[in-house]
Amino acid sequence: MTDSANRANKTTVVWSIAGSDNSAGAGIQADLKTIQSFSTPEQPLHLCTLVTAITAQHSSGVDSCMAVSVAMLHQQAMALLKDAPPAVIKIGLLVNKLQVLWLAEFLQELRQQQPELLVIYDPVAISSSGSRMADADLYQAVMQHLLPQLDLLTPNLPELEALIKAAPIQQAVQQLFEFGVKAVLVKGGHDFDTQSCTDELFVSPQFRYRGYPAYSHQISLCSPRQQHQFNHGTGCCFSSALAAALALGYALEDAFVLAKTYINQGLSQPVAITECSGTLGHWGFPAKPEYLPELLTENLLPPAKAFAPLKAPLGLYVIVPSVAELQRALAAGVKTLQLRIKSTDQALLRQEIQQAIQLCQQHDIQLFINDHWQLALELGAYGVHLGQEDINSANLATLQQAGLRLGLSSHGFYKLLRAQQLKPSYLAIGAVFATQTKEMSGKLQGLQKLARYPGLFPTTPLVAIGGINQNNAKAVLVCGIQHLAVVQAFATAAEPKLWVQQMQQLIAGAQLEQKLC
DSSP, X not given: OOHHHHHHHTOEEEEEEEEEETTSSSHHXXXXXXXXXXXXXXXXXXXEEEEEEEEEEETTEEEEEXXXXXXXXXXXXXXXXXXXXXXXXXXXXXXXXXXXXXXXXXXXXXXXXXXXXXEEEOOOOXXXXXXXXXXXXXXXXXXXXXXXXXXXXXXXXXXXXXHXXXXXXXXXXXXXXXXXXXXXXXXXXXXXXXXXXXXXXXXXXXOOOTTOOOOOEEEEEEEEOOOOSOOBTHHHHHHHHHHHHHHTTOOHHHHHHHHHHHHHHHHHSOEESSSSOEEOOOOSSOOOGGGOOEEEOSSOOOOSSOOOOOSSOOOEEEEESSXXXXXXXXXXXXXXXXXXXXXXXXXXXXXXXXXXHHHHHHTTOEEEEESOHHHHHHTTOSEEEEOGGGTTTSOHHXXXXXXXXXXXXXXXXXXXXXXXXXXXXXXXXXXXXXXXSSOOTTTOOHHHHHTTHHHHSOSSOEEEESSOOTTTHHXXXXXXXXXXXXXXXXXXXXXXHHHHHHHHHHHXXXXXXXXXX
């Protein structure tokens, strides 16, 4: 098999079932541009289209909309199934009840062949200019027949109200869950009374995707409202960006962050066709921190000031389970350590943590205590490292005021965004590769994902963790990461001092190259 054939085998197929916009600002034309923005040679995406309607539209409205017959829709689908079955389907404009009935039956049959299929529906029926493109009874058919086949529904506020009459958002979402949809993302762009735009994602426990853990949760992302007329196609592009990120293997909450960032980027750099008309810009995978949204969190207040910065770069960051292993690391020349003790014996914990702190203070070593922040605070530790699940229970304000450094674990864009807003001393990203120390099903980052983080989170030191060893360390550093955390690789090193020297040289060389670039 040729190299090009091997690359083609890695391509992930996305379908867009939507209308054609001859002005190319919305519909399948916008979907094509969006999917292409997320596609790379390393992780190629390919968009196939099923056209539901032909529209004649411009910046001021839709002059005409002609529905494609169900027979023609079926022929398009059958043709694509022969060599381009989808991993993700994004649905846009559906014009009439017949299309809804056909699609609901088709999706039900397709799921039997492809149980991992993910289906997203952006329930557009009226254009942003106010032109109706769908029959008046469309949403009734959607509620009765299509919702049970959907994983994610992405209505804006008027569309949500049309689906569930005059109900508060959370109550409306709960009713949609009862109809069978697994997750709902409510877009807040039509709430024109505010200076910001808040989008809310509601996920039911029934949502399943690629091994990610199932649990009920709600996430709200907010960005400043961008007031200009070059915003044609934002709804289509939002759902397409979600589809693209999910097709690349991102968790739903990470796809949400990426889609919101992509829209912010496109609105900040729109395409002006005339003085009064234009579209969202499509400039590639989101890569600049200024386009990241703010995460609105309940019961999670960031400290008034940032946590103290690191005294020195983390560099090689070795995680050890005991003082005995810590002493072995000190003898090998390690300058940054984390003590991760899994024992529940309080006397042993206090003894080990106190001894570790004293040893590292004597050698001017940066030592982080994993999890046990109360003991770390009491015994005068340099820093603590917490997982995301520990953030709500820890007294972050007290830790910050005491001058402790804080490191936080993260497993994707959403967790990084959440952690960064707490102003930590560093952020840990993992697991990069499979590891024996923790079960990370659904959370493996891989090199392609890892390479995306430094550009979007440039102000906080990022340390990669998970399965890193001497054989793959350089590949991790090439991703723009400057700090490496290791567990097993150091624990099993036959010659610890030589191993540490070689790893430190690798990291120093990569840091120098990144500075020169």
